[in-house]
Amino acid sequence: MILNILFVLCCVLLMEISITQSARVKRIVGGKEAAKPPPDDPVVFTRIYNRHARVEGFRNPRTGVYTFLGLRFADPPVGPNRFSRPRYRRLEGDINATRHGPACPQPHYTIQNYVIGSEDCLLLNIYTPQMPDETTGLPVFVWIHPGAFRYGSAAQYDAEPLAQGGVIVVPIQYRLGTLGIIGDGSKEFNGNLAMFDMATALRWITEHISFFGGDPKQIKLIGHGSGAASAMFLSMSPRSGSVTGVVAMSGSALSQYAKDDAPVQSLEEIAQINKCPKSNETEIVSCLRKRSVKDIVIKDSQVQTERLQGRAMIKKLSGCVGFNPHVEQPDDGRGLPGIITDQPENSISKGNFSNIPLLIGVAKQETAYAINLNPTNDVRKSAENLLNSLGDSLGSLKPFLRVDELTGSIIKPILPGAEALNLGLTDLLKVPASLDPLQVISKVTELTTDALFNLPAVLTAQVWGKTASAFLYSFEYAGSTAKGINFLRGLPIVASEAETPSIGHGDELGYMFNANDIEGNPLPNTRLTKPEDIQVRKNFISLLTKFAQPQNSDKSSVFQSVSGGRDGTPFIKIDTKLNVVPDFRVCELLLWGAPLKPLQSTTCQGFAKTIGSVTKILSNVTTGLTDTLNIGGGGRGGGLLNVGGLLG
Template identity: 40%
Template sequence: MVLWGLVLLGIFITVKGDERGARVRRIVGGDPAIAPPEDDPVVFTRFNGKSARVLGVRDLPHYVFRGVRYGHPPVGKERFLRPRQYFLEGFENATHFPSPCVQPVPGQNTVLGKEDCLFLNIFTPTLPTGTEGLPVIVWIHGGGFRYGSASQYGVRHLVGKQVVVVTIQYRLGSLGFLSTGTKTLPGNAALWDMVLAVQWTRNYIGFFGGNPHRIVVMGHGSGASSAIMVALSNVAKGLTSGIVAMSGSSLSRFAVDDAPKSTAVEVADANGCPTGSELTMVRCLQNLSPASIIKVDSSIETERMTKQGFLSGLAGKLGSAPVFEGRRDGRSLPPVSEKEPLNDPDSSHSKIPLLTGITKDETKRACQNQFKDEIIKNLKKIPDFLDKVVVKNLQSALGIEFNKNTSAGNLLGLLDTNQFKNYLSYQKDNLVQGLGKISEATSDALFNVPALLTADAWSKQDAPSFLYRFEHAGKLGKGSNFLKGLPLIGNTSQNDASDGTVSHGDELAYLFESQDMEGRSIQSDSGNPDDDRVREFFTQMVTDFARFGKVRLGDQDVKPFSINDNNFIEVSPKPKVSRDFRYCEMGLWLGLAQRLQTNTCKLFQVLDATPLGTLGSGTQKLGQTIGKVGGDSKKLLPSLGIGR
């Protein structure tokens, strides 16, 4: 009788509904529940002892759950601290995109967004069907750690490939990354936001049709470097099954702040906060309006660019960014980023697949637009500007130093800047050629070298890595549709592709539809058949990787990256696998003697005046010979075999 009463009670329980009326909730163990109507997606969750009813919307052809909270508000005394996980409970209205995190309005002395911004959006082609669920992509937006939102990126084309996509928000600027490198202000609060969002996804995504054991973390630019640091962090161990890093890695110049305390003191001074006591400084900063902190970030960025020049705008590092925390932060808490993850060859959790790549002209549009006048002025005014200034500063940005206590082996070490003359030669009265050479050099040093080193580091960890180069200059939106405000992008829309340029962010339009910060469409697709072919291949490549951990071309699996082949995927209307990724250019920047001795690289004539008596036989590894890569806090440990 009691059991029968419980059954009757379960049948007649109704859940409070919206304007479309109540829906019946059946108890576990009864008849199968009726599938939710297509225009009324409701998901019931139960985790950590809490139950929730989550109402989303139908955005044909998929379901969307917008503005789902994953972290408690990081405001007041919780500003700068690690986030606290939010567990779904009661009725959750997920029908509206969230406000973005506080950030500057490009080109204006104002800000937008809210400090209470730890939300994510879930896009799924189907609600749970009783199977293991679909692969999941967690998207970490780029924007130089200062710009962007979870709602800017329309994912219709990705979701159409039968994957679940989760787009996340994290604290930006000094609100997310301010650090003194001490226990008082250890930093990396935003990296903890990302880790928490991935953990939240692991806990809940099964209720939304995703497979919690098949989660790929994916990002662009600063989002790519963050994706690698998050996925390989000890605190996120086992949460991810792969990484997609677009135009960025943890070896990128912009990935970390090597001098976080000076940035923190600048932020405090400009806001009138005392700096003698770190605790007093932090408490003062916690009582300021978020807008005042973000506006100071903009002032610091402008001041640093004015002082350091256009290379700082291309390379980043103009404000607060992630830091390497060391083994402990002084509070007996584990770090999210103890050290450069690629330096740990014994880290078994790094044996997950990686798909990484760049565009063919990462910095070209910036060199020919917002930095054009400054570059031309320097080309006219400074003798040997390219090799004496640009190359020297880029070598410093790479952070490569030759360990003179080690046999030279296959390395010349850090080449003298004079050795770059043939690589950078142009007619002195042709400033357009000069601009092109600067864009080539900066793209190689700031993007291609980190991509190559990262792909190779993975291959040395017995984990498959795949390298691509996006080469299609189509008619779809450019990087400015997604990354406006980033110094590398500028504040104006630049959609002209008539010169064949494919710069930073231009590939995003082939995965995502561009939207404003709150999810409203800002551009309709107006591509051509070639654009359609590239989008079809690019989305398929990414979703195949999410599903299988590998890449296919036609009906064949693509061979993982090998330093012997330098193999990479050309993303174009007719995609193909090519070899010798920037073979001689990478040899020049990294001082790889064996490459530079080949007939292939004879054009550069680098070794003509260089003693070759101690060059060795080709068995030594770059990682054993280079002193350090990527600045004071980074080392290239995964040995880059020389090959060939």
Template identity: 40%
Template sequence: MAKVLLNTLFILITLKTGIKCNESHQRVRRLVGAEPANNVDPVVYVRFNGRAARVEGTRDFPNYVFKGIKYAQPPVGAGRFLRPKEKFLEGEVNATVYPPPCIQPAPGRTNTVIGNEDCLALNIFTPDLPTGTEGLPVIVWIHGGGFRYGSASQYGVRHLVGQRLVVVTIQYRLGSLGFLSSGSKHLPGNAALWDMALAVQWIRNYIGFFGGNPHRIVVMGHDTGASSALLLSLTKIAKGMPNAIVAMSGTAVSRWAIDNTPSDTAQQIAEENGCPTGNAVTMVKCLQKVPAESIVKGDSRIEFQHLQSRGFVTGLNGRLGTAPVSEGSNDGRSLPGMVEIDPVESMYKQENPKIPLLTGVTKDETTKAVKGQFKSDILKQLKSVPNFLNKVLVENLHNSSVLSKLSGKLGNIAQTGQNITSSLLSNGANALEGLGNSLQLNFENYLKAKQNDIEENLQKISEATADALFNVPAFLQAQLWKGAPTYLYSFEHSGNMHRGFSFLQGLPIVGNASSTETNSNDTVGHGDELSYLFDAHDLEGNPLPTNEPTEDDLKVRNFFTQMIADFARHGEFKIDNKKVPSFNLGENNFVQIKPEPILANKFKFCEMALWTNIGDRLKSNSCQFLKALESGVSKNLGKVQDLGSLVPGWNSQSPNKNPLGGILGSSGQQSVKSQKSNPLGIIG
């Protein structure tokens, strides 16, 4: 309470009725922090950093809404690609209109660009203006969209606000305008992550004016928004700002989270726009003068080229354009980096903040794309490529998933001796370097399908791609997050409100809105859970048509929003009045979100063991149906030292003591032997 009183003295909030005259000089009553009333526009007076402002919002009864508030200076001209500069509130602020979306391709319209480069704004939704208490928990929403699409105004948040939460939806630069990096000090990258960090800082400074608690901020996102939320939590720049993280269908160890070859994309973008590539300074200055529309169109051409050359797995994984990068300890200008080291390495060293994490997936993350947009390409490969499923596809998924990145990172850690004893260095470095090249597990039974059964083959591909690209990262993220409660969920409700394509238009993974599979109520695809938390709007904030919810839909919405609200308030939640325990590798406990939610164990138990090579589990009776260690694999086990035994504290009888989180089990390492050629050109 002392903090609240001091904050109240420092931040002047007027809590009385304001009087204003309209054009006819009639008095119009406007409420400032008073009890809710209909048809009354809220006005908030603030003073911060020596600046005073009068902020006028609107009512979405019973809530207060403040739209399009600029938190940063326009990132245009010489400010393009650079870190954002904070914009403080002062003077008269009209917060009654949604901001234009950040400039991006128009979904479904070829060679068309919409939005504005001057777009760094946020929307605030609150059930109460300040009442003298400590304020309500705050959710900061980071939209997904493959780093290329989306806006803050797409998400109607009344269901979350109805749980007595303040919700702030933010915008950040997209595509190359937000993430282009040459890997040098002249274009270090991560401008959009800096946008997000500045937005969270702005919210912490100002949210007390709008009824929020600046000391209870939960950063929440979906898809690339989820991986960004986790990257924010891991950076020293935002240390102490998030109090918890909600990551939906995306993690910091997802393959799209970090671009390891950013300079290649930067050169492509420069060439697309006629800029020189020999000198980084000249290239940046040239790109700063190119019309923003040209850069967005260049991004689209490169994305199309990558999709054609790398294939459907890369499309499902979102590795098509610019993304966050690891900058190192500084960006070459003696300035701190946003992402100093790869998040895999950071969490292996247990450097994650000790704050609660809630992460999860949908039941059928990739099904709509596999059976929709990519169906014809997949069928051609099934017909023309021998052993496509258990050879080509598995290798492709391994190379495109977090597993290949883990291999390299753990090898590097072993070489440098970071957090690994001399025993491990002397005995395990070579083995770690070879992770992914020594053994081949048998995926045949995992992918077994009748050769001529198209639907069964497509279903197996859906399951395998969902496991490798979404379920494995969620599983590993939950295990690598140390020192704080961690919760895993699977959204499994097949209802009448699936609207993933409404929120994520433009992304290959959501399929086409008109396709049969996209509209199937039996499939719970990527983004379909969003409509149970949010109302779907277009990029400008206009409501989109929705289906009438069923009774079960309403049950799921009530549980899901309550779960998020409880997690935001307490860092934990309950099912049937029983506290949900933190994720445990031995139990693989998770929440199944259904009309009657279930606290279950063994999340994809054997599948996760296969992909991450938890050897003891693969040998167990419950996983014998996979026969993963057969076909010549088991006889080779003795040739490779047990990597798990080389890790300090590992005990095969107590898997939770394994600091690698079960990635390396008693059977050695998991891999797929590389082929000498790639006739399909799909391995990205």
């Protein structure tokens, strides 16, 4: 009897508890009820290996994009850490991520001997279209800014437009100039620290990005100019980690000027100009650590000026200013692996990289802002001398070109529809006396763009396509607001205003990003407002975001891979519309020795007749380039071709 009564009481008690729980009675303990957090609260909480962090950013109510600025991925490389590999740092504590951090030390682009930035600069920004929840897991773009390893910052690239396309964008910073590049590969002074900064940032992003709504298994590297070459270097490195694709804009690891082939000589040059002993690497490092940042950056400017004189001025047209990473040993003697451990042409041709897709592209007239009119002397002779120095830029491309094994010269191709003319590269480089100055400028722009940008891009896509998917694009929209100089001030390749409406180096950047100054302040008169500009931005971002999707997803027919077994070189033409065009400058690039397979419908008859009508033979190439070319505004004579501008 007693047991029955106890059983009934237990049942009643359980029912009371159930009713109470289902009713979820709200009780306020200890004062007033706290306000609910807003649904768009830009706060992220992270926890990694018992390290907790609260990260507060901000949300743009107009675009809906969340931004987190100045996040540190490594300890400041100062004092004894200068010229050392980056020391990884995870998020921890309460972090205010609402302001841009400082740029890495670099020269001011207009004020001589004035240095901006701070060594405490190993930072990154994050732009995300939504806060993390159970539906997120967005593709991630890691942006490696251009600037020839001397200029630039993450703050310049407001990635809200790209993030609005449904991807997370992470612009990163890395050390520049001597502080980020110089070294000879030895364990005492390995160098390539900029590359290790990038690899460390990539590790940080892989580890943290899921807290910001990103998918760590869908990270793609994207860069422009030197940033494009760096993205390719990283993707071919054992440190590539979870990289699932590469976008290389106006740059390639195959470019002749993407790397330093004489790092020991470069280190000695830096030591000498900084008045450091050159007896061994340990003494050089010790000496440079005692120098002020200002002194090192100013001395770098002197080195830059010296390295771009004479025939080396052609480097200016490639976007280079004399500082580039070098090939290292796989092991530096301390058990620490390198990043660029083989010549890039070897890595790509052997397929020594992960099976990841590549999207590589160019602007239509890359060198248009590097060459302008300065009406003195003979424009034609200046053009001839310049064009005949282009052979210096083909060194790293020779393994992929049709070259005579005995003479080393480019073999004359068979041009479809113009076989009887028997034309070669020397015919292409001739400058007819009948051309007026503007036509000469146009020809020089076209040929230098082919040699320094189009040829490396096509060959890279062709060779990469033998191992993985490779896609090619050409940016061909001539806008009036988005210009490369908004992002690339200081580089000679954007030093001049073009004589005619042009699509030059860096012009496409303004269709991906809103332009800021080096500190992150919006640049006036650079925001896109015209309907045509906005449409091109939508087209370009749509292309990039489709590429960012997983490799097995539907990318639509606009992505047609370039491969060694395919006839034609299909490319995506970016304009007010996206179009797939079957052959990219096949007639011109055949004369440069590219082993292309034109479509059967392709004919070079009209192009060949134009070249074949040139009867004027080139004058002998002279060595006095600086007498007829006003190089960087500092030549001894005033040439009608003014290549580059004053160095920052």
